[in-house]
Every structure is written in structure tokens, then in C-alpha cells.
Amino acid sequence: MAKKKKVTKKKVTKKKATKKKVAKKKVTKKKVAKKKATKKKVAKKKATKKKVAKKKATKKKVAKKKSSKKKALPINLKKQLHDSILELIRVTSTVIPNDVQKVILEALEREKKGTTAEYAMKIIEANIKLAKNKSQPMCQDTGTILFFVEHPAGFHQNDFKKVVNKAVVEATKKGYLRQNSVDTLTGANNTMNLGPGHPSFHFHEHGKKSIDVKLMLKGGGCENVGAQYSLPHVPLDAGRDLDGVRKVILEAIVKAQGKGCGPGVLGITIGGDRGAGYVDSKEQLLRKLDDHSPIKELADLEKDIVETANKLGIGPMGFGGKTTLLGCKIGVLNRLPASYFVSISYMCWAFRRQGINLGPKNEIKKWLY
Amino acid sequence: MKRLDYPFNEEKVRELKVGDMVIISGKLFTGRDAIHKYLHDGNPSPVDLKNQIIYHCGPVVLEEKDGYRVVAAGPTTSIREEPYQWEVMRDHGIVGVIGKGGMGPKTLKGCQEYGCVYFHAIGGAAQVLAEKIKSVDNVYLKEKFGSPEAIWELTVDEFPCVVTMDSHGNSLHEKVEGESSEILKTLI
Numbered sequence: 059m060a061k062k063k064k065v066t067k068k069k070v071t072k073k074k075a076t077k078k079k080v081a082k083k084k085v086t087k088k089k090v091a092k093k094k095a096t097k098k099k100v101a102k103k104k105a106t107k108k109k110v111a112k113k114k115a116t117k118k119k120v121a122k123k124k125s126s127k128k129k130a131l132p133i134n135l136k137k138q139l140h141d142s143i144l145e146l147i148r149v150t151s152t153v154i155p156n157d158v159q160k161v162i163l164e165a166l167e168r169e170k171k172g173t174t175a176e177y178a179m180k181i182i183e184a185n186i187k188l189a190k191n192k193s194q195p196m197c198q199d200t201g202t203i204l205f206f207v208e209h210p211a212g213f214h215q216n217d218f219k220k221v222v223n224k225a226v227v228e229a230t231k232k233g234y235l236r237q238n239s240v241d242t243l244t245g246a247n248n249t250m251n252l253g254p255g256h257p258s259f260h261f262h263e264h265g266k267k268s269i270d271v272k273l274m275l276k277g278g279g280c281e282n283v284g285a286q287y288s289l290p291h292v293p294l295d296a297g298r299d300l301d302g303v304r305k306v307i308l309e310a311i312v313k314a315q316g317k318g319c320g321p322g323v324l325g326i327t328i329g330g331d332r333g334a335g336y337v338d339s340k341e342q343l344l345r346k347l348d349d350h351s352p353i354k355e356l357a358d359l360e361k362d363i364v365e366t367a368n369k370l371g372i373g374p375m376g377f378g379g380k381t382t383l384l385g386c387k388i389g390v391l392n393r394l395p396a397s398y399f400v401s402i403s404y405m406c407w408a409f410r411r412q413g414i415n416l417g418p419k420n421e422i423k424k425w426l427y
Numbered sequence: 428m429k430r431l432d433y434p435f436n437e438e439k440v441r442e443l444k445v446g447d448m449v450i451i452s453g454k455l456f457t458g459r460d461a462i463h464k465y466l467h468d469g470n471p472s473p474v475d476l477k478n479q480i481i482y483h484c485g486p487v488v489l490e491e492k493d494g495y496r497v498v499a500a501g502p503t504t505s506i507r508e509e510p511y512q513w514e515v516m517r518d519h520g521i522v523g524v525i526g527k528g529g530m531g532p533k534t535l536k537g538c539q540e541y542g543c544v545y546f547h548a549i550g551g552a553a554q555v556l557a558e559k560i561k562s563v564d565n566v567y568l569k570e571k572f573g574s575p576e577a578i579w580e581l582t583v584d585e586f587p588c589v590v591t592m593d594s595h596g597n598s599l600h601e602k603v604e605g606e607s608s609e610i611l612k613t614l615i
């Protein structure tokens with residue numbers, strides 16, 4: 059609370075200062091004049107003007123809000139945002155996040171020497187190094203471009219999207235992204251990665267002042283092996299409880315085999331409607347691999363799924379082996395009494411997600427993974 | 428580790444067995460969804476594919492002053508070509524398919540009948556695999572289908588893969604799928 063007060067006080071003083079300047083320039087005077095004739099006279103004298111300013115704080119607030127609404131992002135801020143997003147795309151496409159790298163190296167250790175599973179993990183490891191050193195995409199399918207943006211109130215989503223779209227085009231020209239967006243009906247590739255739904259934006263307002271931009275590049279191969287179950291699922295005798303949830307998840311892993319470039323990570327959401335479930339299952343993949351669900355039952359299930367999956371013998375690329383799954387993140391949404399969905403997003407080993415915290419000039423202040 | 432060197436032929440690929448780690452040197456032709464559908468529809472191939480290997484890949488290719496440069500070239504999921512692949516073996520005489528994720532019974536039968544092998548490359552290993560590409564020799568149907576879906580004619584050196592479907596009716600995918608499904612029953 060104290061902090062908030064301070065902030066508002068500051069704001070008021072700031073406004074006073076601007077008002078002063080403006081008064082000097084005799085611009086806003088006119089507005090005030092219309093409303094209070096006597097003030098016009100007073101306004102001419104700088105000293106009394108101050109007093110008026112104090113009394114009319116609320117009016118000024120409104121005025122300021124109006125004027126800021128009209129203001130677009132200044133050119134230099136736009137340029138900096140463009141550059142920050144371009145760098146975010148470059149790093150996401152070419153450098154594996156630390157938490158993912160760690161579990162991949164563990165998997166390499168685990169596989170038996172001389173097997174095709176070990177061979178696959180070795181090539182994956184070499185690929186990660188090479189991509190970083192050459193600053194080139196670690197996988198040629200640079201995926202669906204998903205932005206998750208957490209922003210303060212009053213943030214201009216459309217302005218932001220315009221700048222980001224330009225950065226996406228630039229990243230495509232530089233080869234950080236493949237020409238990866240086609241018209242669904244005609245199959246035509248517009249070569250810029252732009253079009254209905256591309257890139258994909260998810261905005262969330264948060265209480266903080268700063269902006270966090272997270273980016274996920276999700277390949278088609280692993281997206282194709284995602285699955286959604288509606289419980290009860292009779293073929294597996296999977297009912298509307300966590301045991302039923304467990305059954306369908308394990309079946310989805312067996313169905314995916316090596317097709318999604320395993321070993322991979324699952325993002326899962328229980329509940330919601332079909333749409334919300336899938337969106338949230340992707341957001342589960344934004345969690346760090348070493349965290350666990352705050353809900354005990356789900357944390358236990360996350361652990362159990364990874365351990366059980368690794369007993370299936372599917373292995374890297376489906377060659378057979380000990381590592382089938384690198385991680386599992388499960389979230390939950392409310393549902394209708396009539397529905398019980400389990401939505402499963404599969405992320406391949408080339409788990410490309412990064413995030414940045416933007417500073418006041420839209421510069422990259424902090425990397426989030 | 429086994430080697431398969433250009434020019435390829437049926438006899439050479441018939442020697443390969445499921446589980447072999449193979450290093451391929453020579454020519455590869457990329458081809459994925461659009462091309463397979465195009466050939467299936469009865470269109471003629473813009474290049475002779477007899478005794479060649481098709482690579483299921485949509486590479487990232489940059490156009491530079493002195494020609495094309497492949498910056499990423501990993502395999503794409505093969506199963507999408509399951510309806511068409513056997514036909515391409517029969518009508519165009521290919522002796523190898525490189526991809527990822529494996530293919531189904533139609534392709535396995537085609538491999539047996541027409542003398543062809545399915546090589547599994549390491550999915551997502553775009554940089555390691557791009558390094559093995561020594562030159563981009565030609566490109567076909569790029570205007571029509573866009574860069575990832577075009578046929579890129581590439582020369583590769585020591586391209587690493589694993590035979591997961593051979594020309595004798597064996598499929599590693601069938602085996603692992605069968606075994607893991609059995610294990611699943613004991614775990615749920």
C-alpha cells in the first residue's frame with residue numbers, strides 16, 4: 059500500500075511539472091478556461107496556476123489518459139522492441155534452454171553404449187552444440203510461432219503485434235525461421251510466416267509494470283502426435299479420476315512412439331473445454347522442467363508418468379531404449395459437470411522456448427530460461 | 428557401422444538389415460507431402476528418380492550470391508506419405524527412403540516387392556545433417572510448392588541413419604510398437 063501511495067504521489071508531482079510546462083506554452087489553458095472563467099485570469103499568473111493544478115488533479119488525470127491513448131509507440135522504442143524480439147527469436151531457434159539441455163545429457167548417459175538409442179542421443183547432443191555455435195536453427199521445422207505476453211494494464215496489443223510481425227519477417231529472411239506458413243486451402247506459402255493465426259499471440263494482463271515475452275517454437279511432427287481424450291474412455295476402461303487420466307496419457311505416449319522426435323516432454327491439462335484445454339496444455343510447457351505442480355496429486359502423477367513411460371522401451375526416435383520421456387507437466391482447469399477432457403501436447407526433444415523481460419526502453423533486461 | 432555409396436542400386440540395399448547403422452554418401456532428392464501427392468496424381472517427375480533415394484525433408488535454404496546454401500535439413504515425419512510411397516517405389520524405381528518416425532505396412536510391402544529400404548535419420552538434427560550436405564545441385568518445382576516442399580537435389584557425404592525397415596519384410600517400428608503395447612497392458 060505504502061508503495062502504491064508513493065507512486066501516485068510521484069505521478070501527481072510529475073503531472074504538476076508537465077502542467078507547469080504546458081501552462082507556459084499556453085496550450086491546455088484554453089481547456090481550463092472554458093470550464094472556469096475566473097481561472098483564466100489566475101492562470102496568467104504562474105504562482106496561482108500551481109494551486110489550480112493541485113485542486114484539479116483528477117481533471118488532469120483524465121486529460122493525460124486521453125493524450126496517452128492517442129500516442130503511438132515512439133519510433134526508437136519500436137525499433138528497440140523489434141530488435142529485442144528478433145534476438146528472442148534467434149536465441150529460441152538456435153539455443154536449447156538450460157533446463158532442457160540438462161535432461162538431454164542425463165538421457166544420453168542413461169542409454170546403453172553402442173545401441174542405436176545412444177547413437178541417436180549423441181547426434182542430438184552434437185546438433186545442439188552445432189546450432190548454438192553456428193547460430194542456426196537446431197531443427198529445420200521452426201514450428202508454430204507462439205508468443206505468450208504478460209503485460210501491464212493499458213498495453214497496446216495491436217501496436218505490439220505489428221512490431222513483432224516485422225521481427226518475424228526479418229527472422230525469416232535471416233534464416234532463423236523457415237518459410238513455414240501456408241494457406242490451408244490452397245497450400246500456397248506466403249514465405250513470411252504471416253497469415254491468419256500466424257504467428258499466434260496469447261496475451262495476459264498482470265499486475266506488474268514490466269512486460270514479459272515468452273516464445274515457443276512448436277514443430278509440426280510433435281504437434282501431430284498430441285491427443286485429446288474425453289473421459290470416460292471405454293476402450294481403456296479409463297474413468298473420470300486421476301487413474302483414468304493416467305491411462306489415457308500412457309496410451310497417448312505409446313501411440314506417439316518415435317513420431318514426435320522423442321524423447322519428448324508432455325504438457326497436459328485436465329478439464330476445461332476442448333479449446334481451453336489444448337491452449338493450457340501448451341502453457342504447461344512454459345514451466346521449467348525441474349519444477350513440479352503445486353497440487354500434490356498432480357505432482358505425483360507428473361513423476362509417475364515419466365517413470366512409467368521410461369519403462370515402455372520406446373526409446374529415442376522409437377529405436378527402443380530407456381528414455382522415452384524427458385518430462386511431464388500437468389495442469390488443471392475447471393470443467394462442466396458433463397465434460398472431462400484430458401488434453402495432451404507433445405514437445406519434441408528440440409524443445410524451443412525462451413522468454414525475455416523487457417526494460418523501460420524495450421531492451422532485453424533479463425532472459426527467463 | 429555400414430556404408431552405402433553412390434551410385435545406389437537394388438542389390439546394395441537388399442544387403443541392409445533392420446538395426447544397421449548406415450552412413451550414406453552420394454545423391455539425395457528431398458520430397459515431402461506436396462511432391463508425393465503430385466506424383467500420386469499421375470504427374471511426371473521433373474527428374475529421373477530411378478535408383479535414387481528420396482529424403483523426407485523440408486530444408487531451410489538461403490539464396491545467396493553464389494547459389495543456394497542449406498542451413499537446416501533434418502527429416503520430416505514419414506507416415507504422411509504412407510498412402511503414396513509404395514507407388515513411388517513401383518513407378519519411379521527409388522531404392523531408398525530417408526525420413527523419421529517410420530512407415531506402415533503398405534510401404535513395408537513395397538520395400539519387399541520393389542527392393543527399397545527405409546532409413547531413419549535423427550529427427551530434429553538439422554544442423555548435424557546439414558553439415559553432411561556438400562552441395563545443392565538443383566531444385567525442382569520450387570515455384571509451384573515453395574521452398575520446403577520443392578525437390579532439392581543434394582550431394583551428401585557420410586549422412587548418418589539407421590535402417591528401421593528393410594527389404595525383407597522386417598520393421599523395427601512394428602517390433603517396438605508391438606512390444607511397448609504389450610508392456611503398456613501390464614502398467615495400466
Ligand code: SF4
Binds near residue numbers: 199276278279319
Ligand atoms: S518434431 Fe521437433 S525435432 Fe522433430 S522435426 Fe519436428 S520440430 Fe524438429
